[in-house]
Amino acid sequence: MFENAPIGIAVADLDGRFVEVNRALCELLGYSEEQLLLTTVQAVTHPHDVGDFLAGTRELLLGEASRFQSEQRYLHADGHLGWALVSVSLLRDSSRRPLHYVLGIDDISASQRNERLRAVTFAVTRRLGEDVDEDGAYRSILQGLCEDLGWDVGQLWICDGDEELHLRDSWYASSPESAEAARVNLEAGTLRGFDLPGRVLADRAPLWIVDIAKDPSLAAVVGASLHGAFGFPILNAAKATGAVTFYSREILQPDKRLLTIVADIGSQIGQFIERKRAERALQESATLIRGVLDNVADGIITTDERGLIEFFNRAAQRLFGYSLAEVHGQDAKILMAEPYRDDFVSHLSNYLRPGKAPVSISGSRELWGQRQDGSTFPMEFRASEMLLGGERRFVGILHDISEQRAQKDALEYQTLHDTLTGLPNRTLFNDRLRQGIAIAHRERKPLVLLIMDMDRFKEVNDSLGHHIGDLLLQQVALRLAATLRQSDTVARLGGDEFAVLPAGGTDLHGGSQAATKILHALEQPFVVNGRNIDVGASIGIALYPEHGEEADTLMRHADVAMYVAKRTKRGSAVYAPHHDEHTAAHLALIGELRHAVGHDELLLYYQPTVALASRRTIGVEALLRWRHPKHGLTLPDQFIPAAEETELIQPLARWVLHQGLSQLRRWADAGLDIGLSVNLSAWNLHDPDIPDMTSDLLDSFGVEPARLTLEITESGIMAHSAIETVTRLSALGVGLSIDDFGTGYSSLAYLKRLPVNEIKIDKSFIIGMTEDSASASIVRPIIELGHNMGLQVVAEGVENRETWDRLVTLGCDLAQGNYMCPPIPAADLTRWLRESSWGRP
Template identity: 35%
Template sequence: MVTKHMNDDPGQPPGAGHGTRFHGLLEQDLRLAAANAVRRDFAELAFDHGPVGIIITDPRHRVLIANPAFSVITGYDRNEVIGWDIDVFHSHEQKPEYHEQRQQLAREHHWQGEVLCRRKNGEYYPELLAIDAVYDETGQVSHYVRAFIDISALKANESQLRLKAHYDPLTGLANRLLLNDRLEHAMRHAERRDHTLALLFIDLDCFKRINDSLGHAAGDQLLKQAGRRLARMLRENDTLARFGGDEFVALLEHDVSEVSAQNVALRLLEALEPPFWVAGRHLTISASIGIALYPQDSEDAEELLRHADTAMYAAKRSGHGRFAFADKALSRDMQVQLQREIALREALDAPSRHFKLLYQPQIDLGTGHPVGLEALVRWHSPGQDPLLPRQFLPLARSLGLAVRLDRWVIGQVIRQHQRWQASGSALAKLSVAVNIVDQHLLGSNTLDRQPLDHFLRAYTEDASWLTLEITCDSLASAPDEPHHLLRRLQRLGVKLAIDELGDSQVNFAYLSRLPIHQAKLSGALVASVARQERSRLLIGGIHRLLANLGVKCVVVGVENQPTAEALLAEGILVAQGNHFAAPMSVESLAEWLEEEGTTPA
């Protein structure tokens, strides 16, 4: 009996189906073998030509074979290292890390991480390394495959990015971010060791004036030079950071006391005393420094910085080139100051609603007739008595708002004078004096960068009745820019006066070259002129000096008749003060003129 196979084809001889299946299996094996051969070829290509360094070691980490990329990266010939222990290529400084690496390999048969290795020439470089175990038929580790790449370029880029992120590009000093990191770390360390540390907030005095008058390039030079000088005064483990603009912060660590912090502040101030050579000239600059101590003033980094900043402002108010320690009560005062700043900004957004102009007559002491007026501005802040310029003008200057306020005043005065002229008022015959801040003298710092003479031409063609008063300390030095502007104002017909003579320093040699028409002696200088012979002689001497320079002398703050008589006896002819008339509104001024029955001289 013959058994028919299910797979046998009736049309084929017996056993023909088995031959077909055999051939199919043979073809499959051949394809697998070919694929394996291809994979081996690709693996050899990757091993021989890939950019990744590969080392195969025995279970004891001795080199069996290395690829060409290993030689390119390390400088070793791949044949010379056969049999070497892999530790030869590693930095000795990382031996504890390699011990942990071996332990992890023994447990998990895999390790990956960053290591520091050494080239044949002795140079160290960082590499990213991955190690994997290979097993034999019994499941035991027969080899380790180590694949690595050189990440020196990546680390260099990372270092550059870190440098950009943590250092000021202009001065090379630490920036605010790095300062905050070091401050936080220093405070944690000080807390553990029960130590004190100090923050010194440093602000360069009058830097803005230099930056605006000489340009930002000169300002940058000055900042770089100042930063180098300040850094030299600190210890190696202290930090000097550029906090922003012309502000620096010094972090003093380890063994800091009030006395040592004070000594450092003094050294920093002294370091800035010698002149700086910038933009082809010598410049002098000082600084104001606020000092806050940890943990006495605060145990919070942000608050400690704020206390140091507040103390710096206290130092600045007491005069340039000073330092001050933090005072918590002062912080509350600064909050009040902030509210005042906000109120002043809001007032200048609508000046006609918040500021009023008063006029005080200037009197001819011989005839008693008015010869001029001074326009005086008052700030009517809600809930307060009207504020005098000395109570808000320094704040306006510090906020960069004084020029805007002055130009509003000048515009109001010009319009009022035009109304007097149109109505035929006798007041139109009087000259009107207006005080201006020294920022007007620097063309680059004026409102919208419009020079003062251009501003005036937009309002009036005839400014011969207008006198602009500038404080003495504005003319203490001899810059060229104010000199040129004053000449242009003179050509416009504007008369120029210096104010507060006797309260501030003045360079008389420079003054003699300027087109100054008038000088106003301060009230403090004449307060005792009627009682003290030396005061009278001083006033007389100043009057004669000014007369020799062709400058008229006006005295302010005259409060009684004896003072007026003493001034007249010294040849001074013009004065103003409450003895003659207090500052008054436009309406009151017209009434006063009618009541006095005098006519303008």
């Protein structure tokens, strides 16, 4: 058990020297067993964490604890830093004399690093708000970033009026090497363009240097004991006004996630510097204050200690509709909407109460303002104070966030409503269904569910086109809403499938009556673009609790009943257990598919994924095809639903992963270093064996987990029962992508907690974005949302150069589509990768 344990385990003597180590620890630290037995625990522990480790062992020796546990950094043999959860206990002999330490060392580098990086931006915001003066803020930020991110030296450089960089502040760890290196840099004073700060400032972009020793111009300025270096610009709007640089005694490889967050940190510091400069200007002259404040974009007000308005800049006048004369001497609370007035008055009183020490600008808060005409609007509010003529003044900075709020609300609305019909979508409907079941259970009342599928709708799409089909669905939605009660929930689940949840307390008779009303309403032909279109519907009915006590069960049984109604052409049908029997045709399809899995009738096509920045292929998506002996090449949407109803979906997933990883191995051996994306069905996520199967296949083909990305639909990843499987897959190190993003029903708050790396914007939005402003208005916030959540964004369905260029402008990361390459067999793709300008160099 010791040797085969999944985590690092070691026995060390009382001086910390390793006595025995297992294979997992050797792999974690990058040393052989012989090498580790010649060193100590302290030697492989980060110097900043050695003190905590020794303090814990002293407690064990003194009998103050039987075991201690801590998160600490370790030093890998190749020089990089990692995080581990270290558990230490003391082994004693029969006389209770200490013999050895027993250590359990579990690698938590990825989760610890991600958590620390997420906290870094918030910590910078907090420190900028807490520190009264600039020196305190800069020192606090440098120390925090060094300690949080593991750097030995931190420096902040600011441009003076002549655009020359000067060292504003620095922080270094308490070690002689770091102190000497910092002293050398301090003496450098003004730096030239070839130094790290100068390069960062010139490029206005982050710069990472793995080893300073390999850069002679930089090594001449920086102490010889330092190796890794990193810097990012301080930005105010688009202008670079300084740089923040870090140095480490270790050789460090670039941290891509760190590089993604420093732009926001640099912007925060730049804004703070600019605010401090503005504050100094405010202190110098009341005339200067008026001139400056009247020319800024945000509304600014000043009040005396009683809260009476003294100054009201032009932006504030435009924002609230008052002139300065109309508000001068008025209580500032007239600008706040209820119920925010009391909060504002309390906030103002706290700032200006007698004897309170001066404070810097507060953190922002969101309030609602009230205009002169009584209308209200959301605004971001920041407060500070200043001394003017020896008297204290309150300064409020007000920024209208109506547009941002509207975008946020619109995106939230889109996640809960169908974009075509405006009806609730699957997520909102499922939520209301679960709420309805909970209420019905509590009140012991029935609950009825209706699932409706349009008849002859495919004929409309095939003969008249999808545009007419969409217009028809919009009219169907309007007719349903007009037919049913306002208290009933009507939703579009997707395609031509709708769902109805009558108000609570409706029994089976009431549900049947609702179905009859719907069918009667749909008898009247629809007039679409001057055409009379006659369609019907098939409705399945399921009743709580007789037909199921869970939402998923009710949905499934109502769906079964709907297919019975469609097959029997009765219009509607109530679920009965015998309905679960499959039709002969359905069973035949399942049998043919089972035969296909074992008789080489399946194959994979591949479609490249291209980085918009480099115009080079970084990976491919594996797409399943079926060489049906009668029907020819068959697309997955014609047989995957049948597989999902049986146990076939699991061997299908294994086959695709096996074939895809096998091909990826062959490409790697041929010098084509790319990644692979594989689609998983939502049903695969209910299989507890899928993570182990994936891990075994990765090991079998010698593929790094990071090379594999698993694509899961929004509905699949949001299922509660899928969370454990998704978490285990993420723990393997594979990437997770949300496929067809924007068409499902994901909760933004919920997505933030999921271990996903990527979202793929559904091609329905991408294909129409160059001609349809509505699609473009959806794509932009989705890209911004993905980046704000630290996710990579992929656009599907790029069919032309215009769409490509638009995505580049919007800052999208990756793209797929026929413009670059359609799905093709592996052999054809191999030639394409070597010959196409989109292929890898």
